[in-house]
Amino acid sequence: MSFEIQRKYSKKVWYEKPYRVLRNPLCMVPIFLFIFIFSLYFTIQTALRENLSTGSFIRFHSHENKFKPIRFEGEKIVHLDFKGAPPKVKYLKEIFPIIAKFGATALLIEYDDMFPFQDNIEMLKSPLAYTLEEIRLIIESAENSNLKVIPLIQTFSHLEYVLKKDEFKDLREAEDYPTDICPMNPKTSLLLGNITEQILKMHPRVSMVHIGGDEVKHLGNCLRCKKEVNQKSSIYVHHIKNVAKMIINNHPDVAILIWDDFIRKIDTQELIQFNLPPYIQPVIWNYDKKMRNEITEDIILKYRDVFGSIWFAGSFKGSITRNSYITKSDHHISNIQSWLTIYRLYKNKIAINGIFLTGWQRFDHFSILCDLLPISIPSLGLTLTLLNGITTSYYNLPKEVNEILKCEEPHSVAYFGNGLAYCSYPGGKLLDTILQFHKYKYNYEVFMNNHAIVAWLNNYNIKRGMYNRKQLQKISNQINNYRRKLDTLTMDIKKEMKFIYRTEIVDEWYESYVEPIYIEIAKLINQVETLMNKTIWH
Known part of the structure; x- marks a missing residue:
């Protein structure tokens, strides 16, 4: 067999074998099974990350079915x-x-x-x-x-x-x-x-x-x-x-x-x-x-x-x-x-x-x-x-x-992370403002762990003044947006709390849960402004 015939035969085998496999439905089962399992795993992992972070939970109700009301x-x-x-x-x-x-x-x-x-x-x-x-x-x-x-x-x-x-x-x-x-x-x-x-x-x-x-x-x-x-x-x-x-x-x-x-x-x-x-x-x-x-x-x-x-x-x-x-x-x-x-x-x-x-x-x-x-x-x-x-x-x-x-x-x-409840009982409006704050806090924490802050606003960048101006401008806009949203939320929460509690208690709740976010935002804004003042590097 000449070299040309050998090469032609080899090429035919190379392309036809996979083609014959794809034509056989039984041979495709393992491939589809692999894709399905991988997709299911990815979906569950994503849902777990989102629900556990937002205070919601994926609930498997087998134990509920076992419970008999009395x-x-x-x-x-x-x-x-x-x-x-x-x-x-x-x-x-x-x-x-x-x-x-x-x-x-x-x-x-x-x-x-x-x-x-x-x-x-x-x-x-x-x-x-x-x-x-x-x-x-x-x-x-x-x-x-x-x-x-x-x-x-x-x-x-x-x-x-x-x-x-x-x-x-x-x-x-x-x-x-x-x-x-x-x-x-x-x-x-x-x-x-x-x-x-x-x-x-x-x-x-x-x-x-x-x-x-x-x-x-x-x-x-x-x-x-x-x-x-x-x-x-x-x-x-x-x-x-x-x-x-x-x-x-x-x-x-x-x-x-x-x-x-x-x-x-x-x-x-x-x-x-x-x-x-x-x-x-x-x-x-x-x-x-x-x-x-x-x-x-x-x-x-x-x-x-x-x-x-x-x-x-x-x-x-x-x-x-x-x-x-x-x-x-x-x-x-x-x-x-x-x-x-x-x-x-x-x-x-x-x-x-x-x-x-x-x-x-x-x-x-x-x-x-x-x-x-x-x-x-x-x-x-x-x-x-x-x-x-x-x-x-x-x-x-x-x-x-x-x-x-x-x-x-x-x-x-009962299932936090799914929007507002719009309840009419005394204190129902406060529940909605807290649910809004809960969603805000989750999104803020995701933002604080995103790649932009990790890569361009970490300790190395801050200590040495190394930064990417385009990325910092983007971070600055996002931080200021989070601050404005928090301003609105804070006013709503304080307004609803004052119907139920005295000012001292409202202030304590603010200092415990909201003020730490304001402090962190102010620190970030200061770090961004300090970095962006630098235009010469050695």
């Missing part, structure tokens, strides 16, 4: 945390009827330093504290909506508003931590007796009082308690009993509630030996999405043998992230679903009196504000509706909730 038969109590951010009384009067329509039966109100303490403990009240007349109006408005009021008075830990004061620093359990009070200091009983009595005096029809007792982290640090360091359980229970007796002496028909996390670790026989009075009732609290491994049958049966009955506590806001400004209702719905699963398991084994839906406003007295009450009302509606035995969804509002909130775009309430 009506919770018992008290449904909403916790209002006023520390550092008390809503105006006018707003509370508007929102109480809505809370009642959702199915709540009572309010657990934590005043902290927002109570108008008098006489020798007047220094405990904040400049933003309610007046005595405002306290009366709050209680009256709640009762007019058929909501009982239960005070939550911290008497062991979370006493920063007291122990931060020079007058009471000697009562700290740990000298450097103004959180826990020393249970063995004689002055402790006098102070707590004064605090509890002033608050309860303003609640003449109260049937229950919650005395806290959770997260006692420094017990056994002070000189008095160190002597009994091996008897922490005994010290704890002795203090709880003392506080309870002080209250019962003046209010004999009042039930005393405590958070259970400390006594959860004490075994049954030891608890029985402590001989806790029958008017003390434990509240089992947990804010996780899934908690079957934490709230075990052993705990339930132990409390049955010692107390006879129990309470549950989940959350509708303020229990996930310390600096969250939106409420992720999917987490709270999962939390309440978990509680209902536990309720279904044990409702015939122990008396379950009710469930608290906590709504913390700060993680502690010194922490910044987390998601505000008006932003969390949809989450509250979803969780209370779930307790009423109605199926709720992560990605939309049930009609029972939306009939109360009147949202034009209910999908946006």
